[in-house]
Amino acid sequence: MARLSRRDFLKTGAISSFTLLNGCQPLFGKAASKAHVVVVGGGFGGATAAKYIRYFDPTIRVTLIEPKAKYITCPASNWLFAGLTTLDQLSVNYQGLKNYGIEVVCDTVIQINAEQRRLTLSSQQTLNYDRLVLSPGIDFRWDSLHGFNQALSQRFPHAWQAGPQTELLNQQLQAMPNNGTVLICAPPDPYRCPPGPYERASMMAYWLKQHKPWAKIIILDPKRSFSKQALFEAGWKQHYGYGSENSLIEWISLADNQLVSLDAERKTLTTEFGDRFSGDVLNIIPPQTAGKIAIESGLSNSSGWCPIQPISAESSLLPFIHVIGDAGHYAPIPKSAFAANSEAKACALAIVSLLNQQAISSPAWMNTCYSLITPDHGISVANGYQVNADNSITAIKSAGGISQKTDPASLALEAIYTQSAYLNLRTDCFD
Amino acid sequence: MKLWLLIASFGMLSSASFNSYAELNGQNIALNCFNCHNPKPAANSAIPSLTGYSQQRLQQALLDFKYDKTNATLMPRIAKAYSDAEISAVAAYLSQQ
Ligand SMILES: Cc1cc2nc3c(=O)[nH]c(=O)nc-3n(C[C@H](O)[C@H](O)[C@H](O)COP(=O)(O)OP(=O)(O)OC[C@H]3O[C@@H](n4cnc5c(N)ncnc54)[C@H](O)[C@@H]3O)c2cc1C
Numbered sequence: 314m315a316r317l318s319r320r321d322f323l324k325t326g327a328i329s330s331f332t333l334l335n336g337c338q339p340l341f342g343k344a345a346s347k348a349h350v351v352v353v354g355g356g357f358g359g360a361t362a363a364k365y366i367r368y369f370d371p372t373i374r375v376t377l378i379e380p381k382a383k384y385i386t387c388p389a390s391n392w393l394f395a396g397l398t399t400l401d402q403l404s405v406n407y408q409g410l411k412n413y414g415i416e417v418v419c420d421t422v423i424q425i426n427a428e429q430r431r432l433t434l435s436s437q438q439t440l441n442y443d444r445l446v447l448s449p450g451i452d453f454r455w456d457s458l459h460g461f462n463q464a465l466s467q468r469f470p471h472a473w474q475a476g477p478q479t480e481l482l483n484q485q486l487q488a489m490p491n492n493g494t495v496l497i498c499a500p501p502d503p504y505r506c507p508p509g510p511y512e513r514a515s516m517m518a519y520w521l522k523q524h525k526p527w528a529k530i531i532i533l534d535p536k537r538s539f540s541k542q543a544l545f546e547a548g549w550k551q552h553y554g555y556g557s558e559n560s561l562i563e564w565i566s567l568a569d570n571q572l573v574s575l576d577a578e579r580k581t582l583t584t585e586f587g588d589r590f591s592g593d594v595l596n597i598i599p600p601q602t603a604g605k606i607a608i609e610s611g612l613s614n615s616s617g618w619c620p621i622q623p624i625s626a627e628s629s630l631l632p633f634i635h636v637i638g639d640a641g642h643y644a645p646i647p648k649s650a651f652a653a654n655s656e657a658k659a660c661a662l663a664i665v666s667l668l669n670q671q672a673i674s675s676p677a678w679m680n681t682c683y684s685l686i687t688p689d690h691g692i693s694v695a696n697g698y699q700v701n702a703d704n705s706i707t708a709i710k711s712a713g714g715i716s717q718k719t720d721p722a723s724l725a726l727e728a729i730y731t732q733s734a735y736l737n738l739r740t741d742c743f744d
Numbered sequence: 745m746k747l748w749l750l751i752a753s754f755g756m757l758s759s760a761s762f763n764s765y766a767e768l769n770g771q772n773i774a775l776n777c778f779n780c781h782n783p784k785p786a787a788n789s790a791i792p793s794l795t796g797y798s799q800q801r802l803q804q805a806l807l808d809f810k811y812d813k814t815n816a817t818l819m820p821r822i823a824k825a826y827s828d829a830e831i832s833a834v835a836a837y838l839s840q841q
Contacts, residue, residue, distance in 0.1 A: 697825030
C-alpha cells in the first residue's frame with residue numbers, strides 16, 4: 314500500500330499535514346480520523362509520542378503541552394562536571410516538532426478531568442482530547458530525610474532535573490577546597506537513570522583529578538549494589554585509584570544503616586546507627602515518584618508510580634489516558650530517556666490503532682544506557698523487553714547485559730558511541 | 745501492511761498468539777533502531793544511518809552480530825534478543841524506509 318515512507322516524512326516535515334494527505338495515504342486506511350491527541354510533557358517520552366503519532370497517521374491532530382520553551386536534557390548532563398559540555402549544548406527547542414504540524418502550547422496542565430476528557434492549563438484555557446498521553450517525568454519525596462526539605466535543594470542540589478540545579482552543583486564542585494569532600498546521596502530504587510549517580514561520580518572525579526587531586530567523592534548508597542557495578546568499579550580502579558587509600562571515589566552501601574537526618578548547618582548526614590558523614594558539597598538526590606500532575610490526577614498507586622496496561626500504555630486506573638516514560642510503572646524496564654522513547658513509540662502505535670479501530674500489536678521495547686567513566690572510557694548495558702500473556706513485562710533472556718569487551722580499544726569505541734547515541738536519540742525524539 | 749500483524753482482541757491473548765506474533769513483529773522492533781541509527785545522523789556520527797541498506801545486507805549483518813561472527817561492542821547484545829525470523833522481518837521493514 315502507498316504509505317508515507319519514513320524518508321518522505323522526514324523530508325516533508327515542514328509541509329502541513331493537509332499537503333501530506335494529498336500526496337500519500339496515511340498508514341491506517343482512508344478514513345481521515347480527525348481525532349485529537351493531547352500530549353502532556355515535552356521531554357523524551359512526550360516529544361517522541363507526539364512525533365510518531367503524526368508519523369503513523371498524519372490525519373490525527375496532536376497538541377503538545379510543555380511549560381519550558383527549551384528543554385535541557387538530563388542525558389549527557391553529567392558530562393558538564395567533567396567540563397565536556399555546557400547547558401547550552403544540552404538544550405533543545407520545539408521547532409522540530411512544530412515542523413511536523415504538532416501544535417506546541419507553552420503552558421502547564423493543572424487539572425485533568427478524565428470523565429469529560431478535558432484538561433485545564435494554568436492560563437485557565439481548557440482543551441478536549443480523544444486520547445491523552447502523559448509523560449510528566451518525576452517528582453521528589455522531600456520528607457525522607459529529617460532536616461531536609463525542598464527549599465534546601467537550593468543549597469544541596471539534586472541536579473536530577475537538568476538546568477539551574479546542574480549549574481549550581483558544578484559551581485559548588487569548582488568552589489570547594491582543594492582537599493574537599495563531595496557526598497553523593499544516591500536514591501533508592503526505582504529512580505530515573507539507574508547508572509546516573511555513578512556516572513556523575515566518574516565525571517566529577519575526572520575533573521577533580523586534574524584540578525583538585527586531593528579531593529574525595531563519597532557515594533552514600535541506600536542499595537546493596539548498583540547498575541553496571543563491575544564495569545564502574547573496574548574503571549574507577551583504572552583511573553581514580555578506587556580501592557586504595559588515595560581513591561578519588563569511595564562507595565559505601567548503607568543498606569542496613571540508612572541515612573536518617575541532615576544537619577544543614579554542619580553539612581552532616583547521620584545514619585540510623587549514628588554514623589556521621591560530613592562534606593563540603595552535598596548532592597542529595599531524593600527518592601522519586603511520578604510527576605505531580607500524574608499523582609494529583611489519581612493515576613498513581615501506593616508505589617508512587619502509574620500502573621499501565623503494557624500492551625497499550627493505557628492507565629490501569631483511568632481510561633483514555635496513556636502514561637509513558639519515567640512516570641509509568643514499566644518495571645523491569647529501567648527509567649531512562651532511551652526507554653521513554655521506546656515506550657512512546659509503542660504507545661503511539663497503540664493509540665493510532667485504537668483511533669482507527671484496529672487491534673493493537675505486541676510492543677517490543679528496548680533499552681540501552683551508555684555511561685562515561687572518562688571521555689575515552691565508555692560502558693553500556695542493553696536489553697530487549699516483551700509483554701507476556703499474563704500482562705507482565707520481562708527482559709528477553711537470550712540477550713542484553715553489560716559490555717562484554719573491556720579491552721582499551723573497545724572501551725574507547727564505546728565512549729565514541731556514547732556521544733553518537735546521545736545525539737541521535739535526541740534527534741529521534743525532538744527533530 | 746504485511747508486517748502489521750494484529751491481535752484480534754485483548755481477550756484473545758494467549759501465550760500461543762503472543763509467541764507466534766513476536767516472531768514476526770518487524771516494525772515494533774525496528775522502531776527502536778532509529779534511536780541510534782537515525783536517518784538524520786549527527787555530524788560525525790560513529791553510528792551510521794541505515795538508510796539505503798538492502799534487506800539482505802541488514803539481515804546478514806544482524807545474523808553475524810547474533811552469532812558472534814563479527815567483532816562488535818553492542819550489537820551482539822541487541823541482536824541476540826530476536827529470532828532469525830524476527831531479524832528477517834526487521835531487515836525487511838528497515839530496507840523499505
Ligand atoms: C543525571 C542524569 C543522567 C541521565 N542520563 C541518561 C542517559 O544517558 N541515557 C538515558 O537514556 N537516560 C538518561 N537519564 C534519564 C532521562 O533523563 C529520563 O529517563 C527521561 O528524561 C524521561 O523522560 P520523560 O519524558 O519521562 O520525562 P522528562 O524528560 O523529565 O520530561 C517531562 C516533561 O514534562 C513536563 N511537565 C511536567 N509536568 C507538566 C504539566 N503539569 N504540564 C505540562 N508539562 C509538564 C516537564 O516540564 C518536562 O519537560 C538521565 C537522568 C539524569 C538525572
